[in-house]
Structure formats: C-alpha cells, structure tokens
Amino acid sequence: MFIVRHRKLFFILTGMILAIAIGAIAILGLPLSIDFKGGSLVEVTYNTERPSLDTLHESIDQLALGEVSLRESGENGVVLRSRTLTPEEHNTVLATLSQDGAAMLTEQRFNSIGPSLGAELGIKALYALLAVIAAIMLYIAWAFRRVSRPVSSWVYGLIVVIILIHDVIIPAGFYAILAHFTGAEVDALFVVALLAILGYSVNDTIVIFDRVREHLHTNDEHRVVEDFEVTVGKSVTETLGRSINTSLTVVLALLALVFVGSSATVDFSWVLLVGVIAGTYSSILLAAPLLIPLSKKFVATTAVSKPKKK
Amino acid sequence: MSFRAGRILFAIVILILSGLLAWFVLSTNGEGNRFKVKLGLDLAGGTELVYRADTSGVTGDTQGALNSLRDVIDRRVNLFGVAEPLVQLEKSSAVAGAQEERLLVELPGVTDVKAAVDALGRTPVLEFKLRAPIALEINGTTTPYVPTGLTGRYLKSSELQFSSQSNGGTGNEPIVVLHFNDEGSKLFEKITSEHVGTPLAIFLDGEVISEPIIREAISGGTATISGNFTPVEGRDLVRNLNFGALPVPITLISSDSVGPSLGAEAFHAGLIASVVGFILVSLFMIIWYRLPGLIATAALVIYVLITVALIKFVPITLTASGIAGFILSIGLAVDANVLIFERMKEELRAGKGAQEAAKIGFGRAWPAIRDGHLTMIISAVILFWVGTSLVKGFALVFGFGVITSLFSAVFVSRIFLQAILPEHGGRLWRVLCSSGFNLGRVSNETKN
Numbered sequence: 001m002f003i004v005r006h007r008k009l010f011f012i013l014t015g016m017i018l019a020i021a022i023g024a025i026a027i028l029g030l031p032l033s034i035d036f037k038g039g040s041l042v043e044v045t046y047n048t049e050r051p052s053l054d055t056l057h058e059s060i061d062q063l064a065l066g067e068v069s070l071r072e073s074g075e076n077g078v079v080l081r082s083r084t085l086t087p088e089e090h091n092t093v094l095a096t097l098s099q100d101g102a103a104m105l106t107e108q109r110f111n112s113i114g115p116s117l118g119a120e121l122g123i124k125a126l127y128a129l130l131a132v133i134a135a136i137m138l139y140i141a142w143a144f145r146r147v148s149r150p151v152s153s154w155v156y157g158l159i160v161v162i163i164l165i166h167d168v169i170i171p172a173g174f175y176a177i178l179a180h181f182t183g184a185e186v187d188a189l190f191v192v193a194l195l196a197i198l199g200y201s202v203n204d205t206i207v208i209f210d211r212v213r214e215h216l217h218t219n220d221e222h223r224v225v226e227d228f229e230v231t232v233g234k235s236v237t238e239t240l241g242r243s244i245n246t247s248l249t250v251v252l253a254l255l256a257l258v259f260v261g262s263s264a265t266v267d268f269s270w271v272l273l274v275g276v277i278a279g280t281y282s283s284i285l286l287a288a289p290l291l292i293p294l295s296k297k298f299v300a301t302t303a304v305s306k307p308k309k310k
Numbered sequence: 311m312s313f314r315a316g317r318i319l320f321a322i323v324i325l326i327l328s329g330l331l332a333w334f335v336l337s338t339n340g341e342g343n344r345f346k347v348k349l350g351l352d353l354a355g356g357t358e359l360v361y362r363a364d365t366s367g368v369t370g371d372t373q374g375a376l377n378s379l380r381d382v383i384d385r386r387v388n389l390f391g392v393a394e395p396l397v398q399l400e401k402s403s404a405v406a407g408a409q410e411e412r413l414l415v416e417l418p419g420v421t422d423v424k425a426a427v428d429a430l431g432r433t434p435v436l437e438f439k440l441r442a443p444i445a446l447e448i449n450g451t452t453t454p455y456v457p458t459g460l461t462g463r464y465l466k467s468s469e470l471q472f473s474s475q476s477n478g479g480t481g482n483e484p485i486v487v488l489h490f491n492d493e494g495s496k497l498f499e500k501i502t503s504e505h506v507g508t509p510l511a512i513f514l515d516g517e518v519i520s521e522p523i524i525r526e527a528i529s530g531g532t533a534t535i536s537g538n539f540t541p542v543e544g545r546d547l548v549r550n551l552n553f554g555a556l557p558v559p560i561t562l563i564s565s566d567s568v569g570p571s572l573g574a575e576a577f578h579a580g581l582i583a584s585v586v587g588f589i590l591v592s593l594f595m596i597i598w599y600r601l602p603g604l605i606a607t608a609a610l611v612i613y614v615l616i617t618v619a620l621i622k623f624v625p626i627t628l629t630a631s632g633i634a635g636f637i638l639s640i641g642l643a644v645d646a647n648v649l650i651f652e653r654m655k656e657e658l659r660a661g662k663g664a665q666e667a668a669k670i671g672f673g674r675a676w677p678a679i680r681d682g683h684l685t686m687i688i689s690a691v692i693l694f695w696v697g698t699s700l701v702k703g704f705a706l707v708f709g710f711g712v713i714t715s716l717f718s719a720v721f722v723s724r725i726f727l728q729a730i731l732p733e734h735g736g737r738l739w740r741v742l743c744s745s746g747f748n749l750g751r752v753s754n755e756t757k758n
Binding site (some may be wrong): 043110140188200203246251255260 | 360362402423424427565566567571577580587590591595630634638640641644649656677681682685686689696706708
C-alpha cells in the first residue's frame with residue numbers, strides 16, 4: 001500500500017527524472033547517424049603508430065569533401081564521417097588516411113548511405129514506433145475488455161500509452177547524455193532498442209493490471225465491496241517481487257551484453273538496459289497508481305456500485 | 311498409470327528429444343554443412359551494396375526488366391568470383407513516398423568496395439533513340455532525342471566484325487553487330503519502318519556513339535554499330551554487351567562493408583556475452599528459486615537448444631544485432647517462470663500441497679504471461695516489417711525467441727515440475743520450493 005498511498009510523491013519523483021531526460025534531449029540533442037541523414041563512415045585501424053588527428057585533418061581537408069569529422073576509436077583506430085562518398089572518393093580518403101602509404105592501415109568498415117535512403121529509414125522508424133504503441137494499446141483495451149468497473153478498459157490502454165511514451169523518453173534522454181560524452185549517434189539499432197523496450201516494458205504493467213483484473217473479478221464473485229484504491233494497492237504489493245525479478249533476469253543478460261558483448265552493440269545494450277529499468281519502475285510507481293486518479297475522472301457509466309471513499 | 315508416473319514418462323521423452331536436438335546443434339557446425347549457422351556480413355566480413363533501379367524508361371513489363379537486371383548482375387557477381395553471393399530485388403517502403411525499385415547485392419568476403427562496384431556497374435546501358443525534328447524538353451533537360459523503348463534489354467547477342475566494301479563501310483573497320491531477340495526484332499522493324507529518313511542514335515551509357523540514318527525498314531533483328539572504334543574498344547564493347555547490357559540503369563545508393571577481423575571480433579564477443587548472460591540468469595534463478603529455479607534452468611537449456619536449432623534450420627542469418635536479440639531473449643525466457651513460481655509460492659503460503667500449488671501457479675499466471683508475450687510478438691512483427699536487414703536479424707531472433715520461451719517456460723517446466731514434485735511433501739519440499747530468504751514457513755502474513 002505504501003506506493004499507492006504515497007503516489008503523489010512518486011509522481012513527482014518520476015516526473016523529475018522525466019524532466020531531466022526531456023531536458024537532456026532538448027539541450028544536448030540526439031545526433032543522427034548516417035543511417036538517417038545519409039553520408040559515409042570510414043573506420044580504419046593503424047598497424048603502425050596512429051597519426052595525430054590534426055595531421056589527418058589537415059590532409060583530409062584538402063580533399064574538399066565538405067564537413068568531415070574525425071574521431072579516435074579504440075586503441076589504434078580512427079573513424080571518419082562525411083557526406084556520401086563515391087567509391088573513387090572513398091579510395092582517395094583511404095590513401096589520405098594512410099598518409100600516402102606512410103602509415104600502414106587496415107580498413108575495418110566502410111558504410112555509405114544516400115540521403116534519400118536515410119530519410120526513408122527515418123520515416124519508417126517513426127511509423128513503426130507509432131504502430132507499436134497503437135497496437136499495444138488496442139491489445140490491452142481488448143484484453144481487459146471484461147474489466148469495465150470501476151474504470152473502462154480503455155483507461156488501462158490509455159495508461160499503457162502514457163507509460164510507453166515515458167519508457168521511450170527516459171532511454172532517449174539517457175542516450176542524449178551518452179552521445180554527448182562518447183560521440184554515440186542515433187542509428188537504426190537505437191530505434192530497434194526503443195521498439196524492443198516498448199514490447200518488453202509493457203509486460204510489468206500487464207502483470208500488475210492482470211492482478212487488479214483478478215481481484216476485481218473475485219471481489220465481484222464474493223460480493224465484496226472494496227475501495228478501488230485498496231484493490232490497486234494490494235495488487236502492486238503482491239506483484240512487486242515478480243515485477244522486480246522478471247526485470248532482474250533481463251538486466252543480468254543485458255549486463256553481459258554491455259560488458260562483454262561486441263562493441264557494435266554496446267550503445268544498443270545501454271539503451272535497452274536503461275529502458276528496461278525505466279520500464280520496471282514506471283510500471284510499479286506510475287502505471288498502477290495512475291489508475292486511481294483516472295478512475296475518478298473516467299468513471300464508467302455502467303458502474304453499478306461506485307467505489308466509496310474512505 | 312498415476313498422474314505423476316505419466317508426467318515422469320513425458321519428462322523423459324522431452325529429455326530424449328532435447329538430447330537429439332543437442333546432437334543436431336553440435337554436429338552441424340562443420341565447414342560446408344548445410345545447417346552451419348549463416349553469419350551476416352557484419353560478422354563474417356563482406357560488402358553489401360544497394361542500387362536504385364531507374365525503371366522510368368521501361369515501357370510495358372517492368373517486372374520482367376527487373377528480373378533480367380537481377381540475372382545480369384548475378385552473372386557479373388559470379389564472374390567477380392564470390393562465394394555464396396546474394397542478389398535480390400527489393401521495393402522501397404510503401405510508407406516513404408514514391409515507390410522505388412532496388413537491387414540488393416551481398417558479397418561475403420569482399421571488402422574492396424570500389425573493385426566490386428566497378429565489376430558490377432561498369433557495363434554499358436544501351437539505348438536507341440530517334441532524333442526529333444525539334445529539340446524536346448524531357449525531365450528538365452533539352453534533348454533532341456526521343457526514346458524508342460528499344461534498349462539493351464532486347465539484345466540477344468552481339469559480335470565484332472570487320473566491315474568490307476559490301477556492307478557499306480570503307481573497309482576493314484571494326485563494327486559491332488547486334489542481334490535482337492524476337493520481341494526486339496519486331497520493335498526494331500516497327501521503328502525503322504515508321505521512321506525512314508530519320509537519324510536513329512545509338513546511346514551507350516548516355517552518350518551517342520553512332521547515329522545512322524534509317525534508309526529502309528529492317529527486319530530480321532540485326533543492327534550494326536559503326537562508331538569510330540579501335541579493334542580493342544570494339545572487342546570490349548561486345549564482351550560487355552554479351553555479359554549483359556543492363557536492361558535498366560542503376561545507381562548505387564548505399565554500401566556497407568565490414569572487414570573480416572572486425573566481424574570475427576564481434577562474433578567472438580557475442581558468443582562470450584551469450585555464455586556469460588546464460589550463466590548469470592541461471593545462477594540467479596537457482597539461488598533465488600531453488601528447485602523450481604533449477605527446473606527453469608533446465609528449461610532454459612532446452613530454450614537455447616530450440617532457438618539455435620531454429621536459427622540453423624530456417625535458416626536465420628545471424629547478425630550482431632541478432633546475437634543481442636538472442637541474449638536479451640535469454641533474460642526474457644525465464645520471465646514466465648518467475649511469474650509462475652511467485653504465484654506458486656503464494657499458494658504454498660496459503661497451505662496448499664506442492665503439486666496443487668504448481669497447478670494453480672501455472673493456471674493463474676497464464677493470462678499475464680499470454681498478454682505480455684503477445685505484446686512482445688506484436689513489436690517483433692512490426693520490427694520485422696520496418697526491416698533493413700540489420701533490424702530484421704534482431705526481430706527474427708527476438709520473435710522466435712519469445713514464441714519458443716512460451717513453450718520452454720510454460721510447457722516444459724510444468725512437465726518437469728510435475729514429474730519431480732510429490733503430491734503433498736513435507737517441510738523439505740516447502741524449503742525447496744520457496745524463494746529468496748524464506749525458509750518455507752507457512753505464514754499468514756497480511757498481504758497489505
């Protein structure tokens with residue numbers, strides 16, 4: 001009952017975290033990778049000593065490729081980002097990076113994406129996010145269709161949407177901070193992570209709602225009149241252990257991915273990790289407690305017995 | 311046969327089947343084995359090229375033109391010498407404005423993008439255009455030429471000949487003779503019969519190489535190009551035309567190449583992370599949930615076996631993001647177990663026997679498990695639909711994983727648990743089935 005009774009405190013607390021995340025996105029921004037805006041990425045590692053970035057910049061700037069960003073990667077690598085390069089320009093860039101053969105290098109990765117393709121992926125990603133949220137809301141409203149008292153099943157769906165938006169903003173805000181310090185960029189994998197979070201984090205919410213659904217059902221059967229707040233509070237307490245433990249197993253798997261996984265999926269794993277944690281606390285601290293103020297706003301018209309106030 | 315004996319038998323059958331599955335997974339890793347895990351280019355190293363096919367000039371059978379484009383590129387890829395290449399047609403997403411036809415080329419092991427692009431793209435686009443009496447404006451550029459619809463697509467073969475006085479040349483000049491296919495022959499005859507006296511320009515890669523005047527209708531489907539070739543240029547042109555003039559022009563819009571060492575490193579790290587993730591999750595389950603946790607771990611082993619077997623059998627091309635999806639799914643696969651065991655514990659606390667607690671636990675946890683898994687399947691399906699190859703790899707593994715975990719965590723672990731648990735069981739079984747710091751007391755603690 002603690003959580004439900006002190007729900008205002010937790011609303012403020014989670015609201016503050018949300019505000020920090022939104023602030024991070026607004027101030028630091030989310031830098032788009034070439035996946036979305038088009039361009040080229042060249043990653044090389046030097047077999048001999050890595051030339052300084054200044055030296056490299058000096059010679060690359062003479063190629064007139066527009067704005068070029070150079071970053072060190074790993075122990076002996078350099079990542080170059082620029083506008084979309086033609087295969088010929090790509091070879092010139094490689095020759096320049098090797099200082100015309102003076103510095104031995106191995107090309108690890110070359111990725112080049114036309115601007116139109118990038119824009120297309122961006123639109124697709126946006127549609128996918130909206131489609132997932134809409135599909136989940138419809139499903140929840142349907143799965144809880146028999147539970148219409150004291151709140152309509154659409155309220156459950158509505159809360160899920162609020163929670164989902166929250167669960168996407170928190171990892172996005174985290175990513176804005178991560179990107180600021182490590183130079184990470186928003187790529188296709190970032191979108192994948194967000195979509196996976198959407199699918200997963202709703203699970204914890206469902207577990208709690210399912211318990212509310214069950215209690216309402218048994219109360220009906222035994223003709224027990226119980227304050228809705230009590231029902232919700234009971235449901236949160238009873239499911240607290242499993243909400244935390246189901247997330248814990250996923251967090252353990254993700255920790256393995258973050259710390260020993262491929263460097264290609266490190267940023268991706270961080271987003272998932274933060275998203276899963278945010279998804280867990282939002283289910284416990286926001287989703288179920290939100291049922292109470294919303295139940296007062298959206299009292300189902302079919303309600304036979306209104307929950308009495310204490 | 312009692313209920314429990316039946317379950318024990320059932321459990322043994324599952325164990326035997328799992329053993330067979332393990333044998334399949336472990337014995338099919340040899341080089342060249344049909345079921346060896348297929349690695350994506352980001353793990354195996356290689357190059358992926360995406361071309362846009364410009365079909366605006368195609369009149370009539372667009373799909374036919376695209377299919378022959380794919381065949382031509384396929385032939386060139388084979389000439390380039392790549393093991394297990396992939397050449398396939400794709401359409402751009404329906405949600406993103408105008409539809410575009412695309413050609414996707416995957417070249418495992420190739421990292422020299424320029425050489426690959428040259429080998430695939432440096433071949434002529436052959437077109438025949440009529441000179442109009444006045445200059446026209448097409449697509450914003452002024453040109454005196456009108457497309458006839460006759461292109462390299464209709465070419466059957468070409469050969470190099472040397473002119474003699476008899477066929478109109480000045481003698482011993484290289485000329486390229488084109489033989490059209492049936493459709494092309496008809497088209498060529500129609501064009502020449504309708505436009506006698508008009509110059510017919512032959513374009514190669516967008517440039518006029520020859521502009522003979524049509525003197526009479528030409529039937530039989532043979533045309534000659536007498537540009538100012540050297541014999542070497544003539545020979546190259548013929549070879550390129552025969553290897554296949556591109557039926558539609560293509561433009562490179564994206565390329566992605568990964569070096570073999572980077573890919574191998576990603577694969578290796580992914581494997582280690584999978585093992586570490588598996589151990590962490592199993593340890594947690596066993597320490598916290600004791601006997602049921604051990605059973606969940608056994609179910610998790612079966613889960614891993616089924617998923618890996620699916621990846622091999624379908625086959626699903628494994629990418630770095632696919633491995634990430636797999637590791638994530640290991641954490642997810644025991645979720646249903648957690649829900650069930652927590653529920654079981656509640657029933658045990660309420661004083662129910664072990665078997666009955668297990669039965670109620672599975673039944674009561676089911677609605678939440680069903681709803682939760684369905685929402686995950688919904689997002690996996692939508693992820694797949696968004697799908698670049700990278701995203702699809704993740705979505706497939708994630709989606710298959712969620713479905714498989716329903717089977718392993720709900721069905722398999724129920725059979726195992728019912729096979730092991732006694733009908734009632736004393737204190738020892740309660741301790742074994744409890745979790746966390748609880749030592750199995752039947753408590754009537756208030757639930758609020």
